[in-house]
Amino acid sequence: xxxxxxxxxxxxxxxxxxxxxxxxxxxxxxxxxxxxxxxxxxxxxxxxxxxxxxxxxxxxxxxxxxxxxxxxxxxxxxxxxxxxxxxxxxxxxxxxxxxxxxxxxxxxxxxxxxxxxxxxxxxxxxxxxxxxxxxxxxxxxxxxxxxxxxxxxxxxxxxxxxxxxxxxxxxxxxxxxxxxxxxxxxxxxxxxxxxxxxxxxxxxxxxxxxxxxxxxxxxxxxxxxxxxxxxxxxxxxxxxxxxxxxxxxxxxxxxxxxxxxxxxxxxxxxxxxxxxxxxxxxxxxxxxxxxxxxxxxxxxxx
Amino acid sequence: xxxxxxxxxxxxxxxxxxxxxxxxxxxxxxxxxxxxxxxxxxxxxxxxxxxxxxxxxxxxxxxxxxxxxxxxxxxxxxxxxxxxxxxxxxxxxxxxxxxxxxxxxxxxxxxxxxxxxxxxxxxxxxxxxxxxxxxxxxxxxxxxxxxxxxxxxxxxxxxxxxxxxxxxxxxxxxxxxxxxxxxxxxxxxxxxxxxxxxxxxxxxxxxxxxxxxxxxxxxxxxxxxxxxxxxxxxxxxxxxxxxxxxxxxxxxxxxxxxxxxxxxxxxxxxxxxxxxxxxxxxxxxxxxxxxxxxxxxxxxxxxxxxxxxxxxxxxxxxxxxxxxxxxxxxxxxxxxxxxxxxxxxxxxxxxxxxxxxxxxxxxxxxxxxxxxxxxxxxxxxxxxxxxxxxxxxxxxxxxxxxxxxxxxxxxxxxxxxxxxxxxxxxxxxxxxxxxxxxxxxxxxxxxxxxxxxxxxxxxxxxxxxxxxxxxxxxxxxxxxxxxxxxxxxxxxxxxxxxxxxxxxxxxxxxxxxxxxxxxxxxxxxxxxxxxxxxxxxxx
Numbered sequence: 001x002x003x004x005x006x007x008x009x010x011x012x013x014x015x016x017x018x019x020x021x022x023x024x025x026x027x028x029x030x031x032x033x034x035x036x037x038x039x040x041x042x043x044x045x046x047x048x049x050x051x052x053x054x055x056x057x058x059x060x061x062x063x064x065x066x067x068x069x070x071x072x073x074x075x076x077x078x079x080x081x082x083x084x085x086x087x088x089x090x091x092x093x094x095x096x097x098x099x100x101x102x103x104x105x106x107x108x109x110x111x112x113x114x115x116x117x118x119x120x121x122x123x124x125x126x127x128x129x130x131x132x133x134x135x136x137x138x139x140x141x142x143x144x145x146x147x148x149x150x151x152x153x154x155x156x157x158x159x160x161x162x163x164x165x166x167x168x169x170x171x172x173x174x175x176x177x178x179x180x181x182x183x184x185x186x187x188x189x190x191x192x193x194x195x196x197x198x199x200x201x202x203x204x205x206x207x208x209x210x211x212x213x214x215x216x217x218x219x220x221x222x223x224x225x226x227x228x229x230x231x232x233x234x235x236x237x238x239x240x241x242x243x244x245x246x247x248x249x250x251x252x253x254x255x256x257x258x259x260x261x262x263x264x265x266x267x268x269x270x271x272x273x274x275x276x277x278x279x280x281x282x283x284x285x286x287x288x289x290x291x292x293x294x295x296x297x298x299x300x301x302x
Numbered sequence: 303x304x305x306x307x308x309x310x311x312x313x314x315x316x317x318x319x320x321x322x323x324x325x326x327x328x329x330x331x332x333x334x335x336x337x338x339x340x341x342x343x344x345x346x347x348x349x350x351x352x353x354x355x356x357x358x359x360x361x362x363x364x365x366x367x368x369x370x371x372x373x374x375x376x377x378x379x380x381x382x383x384x385x386x387x388x389x390x391x392x393x394x395x396x397x398x399x400x401x402x403x404x405x406x407x408x409x410x411x412x413x414x415x416x417x418x419x420x421x422x423x424x425x426x427x428x429x430x431x432x433x434x435x436x437x438x439x440x441x442x443x444x445x446x447x448x449x450x451x452x453x454x455x456x457x458x459x460x461x462x463x464x465x466x467x468x469x470x471x472x473x474x475x476x477x478x479x480x481x482x483x484x485x486x487x488x489x490x491x492x493x494x495x496x497x498x499x500x501x502x503x504x505x506x507x508x509x510x511x512x513x514x515x516x517x518x519x520x521x522x523x524x525x526x527x528x529x530x531x532x533x534x535x536x537x538x539x540x541x542x543x544x545x546x547x548x549x550x551x552x553x554x555x556x557x558x559x560x561x562x563x564x565x566x567x568x569x570x571x572x573x574x575x576x577x578x579x580x581x582x583x584x585x586x587x588x589x590x591x592x593x594x595x596x597x598x599x600x601x602x603x604x605x606x607x608x609x610x611x612x613x614x615x616x617x618x619x620x621x622x623x624x625x626x627x628x629x630x631x632x633x634x635x636x637x638x639x640x641x642x643x644x645x646x647x648x649x650x651x652x653x654x655x656x657x658x659x660x661x662x663x664x665x666x667x668x669x670x671x672x673x674x675x676x677x678x679x680x681x682x683x684x685x686x687x688x689x690x691x692x693x694x695x696x697x698x699x700x701x702x703x704x705x706x707x708x709x710x711x712x713x714x715x716x717x718x719x720x721x722x723x724x725x726x727x728x729x730x731x732x733x734x735x736x737x738x739x740x741x742x743x744x745x746x747x748x749x750x751x752x753x754x755x756x757x758x759x760x761x762x763x764x765x766x767x768x769x770x771x772x773x774x775x776x777x778x779x780x781x782x783x784x785x786x787x788x789x790x791x792x793x794x795x796x797x798x799x800x801x802x803x804x805x806x807x808x809x810x811x812x813x814x815x816x817x818x819x820x821x822x823x824x825x826x827x828x829x830x831x832x833x834x835x836x837x838x839x840x841x
Contacts (some may be wrong), residue, residue: 104723109650132729140727146720149743149838158738159728197839208724215728 055080055219055249056101060115063093063100065108070096072273073115078266080218083241083250085264085281087257089296093273094253098221100124101251102138103131119219136163139212140221144228145204147196147211152179152188155196155207159215174214181247182210183240202233209240213248220244222252226259238263257297261285269293336817343814346807347602350534352592353378354514358529358613363605374593379517381590384583386516389506392577394479395486396498398444401479405444409437411472433473436462440476449487456480456487489575501547501571505580508544512537512584513591525608532613533807534594541588545581547571602811609774611795611808616815621777622691622785623819626766627759629695629781630702634759635752637699638706642748643736645707646714666704671764673701678768690782694770701765702755709751713744746835753827757820763789773798788816 056078063070071093078084086094099105100117103124113125124134136159147155156175157165165171175192179185184206188194196207205225212220222241226234241250241263254260260267261281268278269292277284277293288294295301353374360366394401412433416426436459443455459480468474490498514530515522522528531537547566550559564571565581572578584591605615649655677697686693717740725735741748763771771790778785795809 102727104727107719107723107726132731135727136729140723142720142723142727144720146718146724148721148724148739158725158730162729162734195837195839211724211728 053080054078055120056251057118057121058097058116059118061097061100061117062114063096063105064112064114066110069273070105070111071100071270074275076268076275076278078249078251080249081245081247082266083245083252083264084266084268085260086251086253086268086270087255087260087296088270088276089301090255092270094268094270095223096273097270098223098251098253099140101219101221102135102140104140106131132162136215137217138219138221139215139217140223141205141208141212141225143224145201145208147199147204147207149195149197151193152196152199152207153192155211156214159211163215178210178214179207181213181244182206183236183243184210200233202229202236205229205233205237206240209237209244213244217248219249219251222250224253224255227255234259257285269296271296339810339817340814342807342810343812343817345535346811346814347599349597349599349807350594351597351599352530352532352534352537352594354530354592355532355597355613357514358532358608361528362525362608362613363601365601378591378593381587382513385509385513385580385591388577388580388583389502389509391482392486392575392580393502394482395490395576396495396502398495401444401483402441405437405440405476405479408472408475409433415471429467432462432465432467436468436473436476440480443480443483447492449492452487452492453484456484460484486576498572498575501566502577504547505544505566505572505577508540511540512544526610526612529613531592534592535807536805537588537592537594541584544584603815606776607774607808610798610800611774611791612805616788616791616812618776619786619788619791619812620815620819622771622787623760623789623816625691625777625785626695626698626770626787627756627823629691630698630759631752631756633696633699634703634706634755638703638751639710639741639748641703641707642710642714643741645711647732647736662704662707666708669764670701670762671767673697674764674767674769676700677765682769686782688782689768689770689784691770691778691785692781694766694785697765697769698759698762701762702759705755705758706748706751709754710744710748713747713751714740716747717743742834743838746831746838749827749831749834753824753831756823756827760820760823761789761816763793766790767793788812788819792816 054077058074058076058078061074062072074097086098088094096105100113101119101124105111117124119134119138122129122134148158150158153175156178157171160171160174165174176185176189179188184203187203188199188207196204199207205228209220209225226237229237238259241252244250245265252260252264264281266279267281267284269276269284269288269290271292277288277290279289284293285297288297356366356371357375360368360371413430416429421429439455439459443452443459446452446455459476462468463477468476510527510530512530514528531540545566546563547568549562549564551562553560566572567578567581572581588594599615602615603620604617606617607614645655645659649658674697677693677700681693681696682689721739721743722735725739726732730738766787767790770784771787772784773786773791773794775784775786792809792812795805795812
């Protein structure tokens with residue numbers, strides 16, 4: 001569980017991945033910059049408790065593709081063990097932000113980050129960070145199901161094997177647990193050696209979720225996980241997300257506003273690379289503060 | 303509007319016809335190229351063998367039933383005896399030098415016989431003197447150039463036939479010789495004796511080609527001269543040389559000479575002579591002389607051959623080709639895949655990489671002979687100091703390396719990005735992601751490049767020309783030796799002076815073997831690729 005570097009602004013604190021502790025020492029400063037939702041925050045009682053359980057903190061975070069900014073000046077906290085949805089029109093930077101959390105944007109050349117994006121109090125854009133540890137902490141499920149061209153069993157055990165787990169019994173146990181967690185066990189338990197590509201699209205996506213869970217992450221990032229699936233498979237994945245939030249922090253990017261309303265506790269609305277509004281889902285959908293948000297959720301643009 | 307639609311439909315039709323037609327033309331071309339190649343090549347494997355082939359197989363390759371072969375050889379020798387007798391008889395009348403020597407020899411022998419019987423000295427000199435007279439008469443007869451003179455000499459010899467002092471001695475042979483020569487003189491024109499001698503020589507050469515050396519002769523040192531026609535088709539060709547004389551005649555004065563085939567039985571050849579029955583005898587007794595059998599010589603692919611590929615198979619060539627290709631691929635494939643991985647995963651797209659890519663593409667287009675000369679200059683002269691398998695396969699490896707790199711690069715590039723992302727998101731490093739996820743997914747594409755490369759490596763002649771191929775030999779025990787190879791063997795036979803003419807089936811056979819070998823390699827790789835693809839697809 002050791003993570004290499006402490007956050008720059010909290011040098012006196014030991015880095016720890018337990019969500020409750022570290023950055024909570026500066027709640028006031030965070031609260032001030034907590035984006036568009038800051039006016040209603042102090043008034044809600046839950047706001048304080050959520051503050052202390054923030055696992056991902058972003059402060060004036062910007063990411064540039066060359067000269068062009070993907071996201072600009074994002075300041076938001078994401079609560080632990082909750083589903084946070086990010087919505088917004090295409091090209092607004094919601095995927096960019098999500099992929100910054102486990103630094104998948106590194107694959108694109110000439111990216112540059114500014115500001116602070118911290119997971120469990122550790123700035124992920126610190127040069128000295130151990131990417132392998134970060135990505136084991138922060139798993140990711142992609143838009144299109146992308147199981148490896150291997151057996152189901154090999155897909156699940158890929159992550160644990162990377163962590164050095166070699167014992168067959170333990171791997172079997174992990175496989176079963178993750179497949180059960182991903183509600184796939186009953187469908188595939190008889191044929192774990194079958195190629196993952198022989199599964200249906202919905203099954204493949206659940207397999208990808210199970211594969212992500214197998215590395216025991218704290219956070220699961222989901223980048224439009226249902227956009228390539230039919231409604232039935234989507235419903236299954238949504239049920240699954242509802243169960244997973246008891247154990248994991250889930251950040252989900254979606255185009256589907258009904259989906260965001262159905263499954264998330266908090267919702268962030270991005271537009272043109274900026275965070276427009278961030279707050280409780282019910283509030284944001286019924287009584288948005290910003291005009292852009294209202295226009296977007298009522299379908300006037302986007 | 304409707305004309306526009308008509309034109310569009312017409313264009314679609316034309317397109318369909320053109321593309322379909324090109325496929326048909328391609329198919330026809332393939333048939334035109336492959337069918338004769340394989341058809342003629344089959345003659346190396348399916349043919350009618352003669353007794354000579356079985357003799358060769360037993361002596362050179364150690365295969366066959368000795369007892370049965372001996373019986374057959376005895377029968378064949380019996381069947382061939384009349385032919386040799388005819389030749390012997392006739393040559394006695396033509397080759398007077400030999401006959402004169404024989405007469406001298408008999409005279410000497412007679413002297414020894416007299417001494418052995420302790421003949422008194424005055425009787426001895428008298429007998430010798432009379433024998434000497436006979437000898438001189440006989441020799442005069444042999445030297446005579448017109449029939450009448452010769453006959454009168456021979457008559458004088460034969461008058462002494464009943465002389466008691468010559469009974470049961472060496473001199474009695476003189477009378478046989480005189481009788482025989484008498485018959486010869488009656489059938490041939492003595493003034494044309496030289497021409498007969500030349501023509502007889504031709505006949506004997508042709509007969510040697512056909513039947514091999516006579517049983518009484520010593521075994522010739524070269525394997526190619528030890529056996530007659532081993533195959534029915536070659537026998538037909540050699541028989542033609544026996545049955546017909548080729549002469550240049552001036553059909554019209556002042557015009558160039560014309561080649562003409564004249565039967566040996568023609569009066570201008572051996573018509574009317576004692577030799578004439580020979581040609582009929584040979585022609586009518588082919589089955590008894592050669593004892594042909596249908597043969598499926600599958601061992602062609604594994605047998606070694608006698609020097610110059612006159613007899614035997616292409617076993618060492620096949621092995622050598624496989625060895626060279628495999629060594630070349632062992633060198634080119636890992637290097638190619640690693641280079642491709644670097645180009646895709648680490649290289650980026652800057653100026654240096656673009657230059658490197660251009661260089662690789664250029665290398666792929668460099669003629670193979672240039673690689674061959676490079677192999678000679680570098681691997682042979684600098685690295686190994688002598689031509690060897692290693693030098694040849696490294697040269698071949700260099701030749702196919704650009705193709706492997708290009709194919710691998712494309713294949714790796716074609717792996718969906720999501721695979722890589724998924725692996726990285728699970729915490730894998732770049733190396734592990736490449737080895738565990740990207741490489742397996744790119745394998746079918748990489749295999750396609752390898753298939754093309756193996757076929758090319760197996761078929762290339764120029765790179766191994768100077769670096770480690772030999773025309774004839776066995777596959778060496780170490781990689782530092784030189785090996786025969788199919789491609790080089792074909793080149794050698796085609797450019798060699800005799801084998802291609804004398805043994806056409808060897809050349810076609812080698813071509814067919816090479817084509818089949820490449821086909822088999824491709825098949826194996828295609829099956830492998832299909833299996834991997836199936837595993838990747840999962841159904």
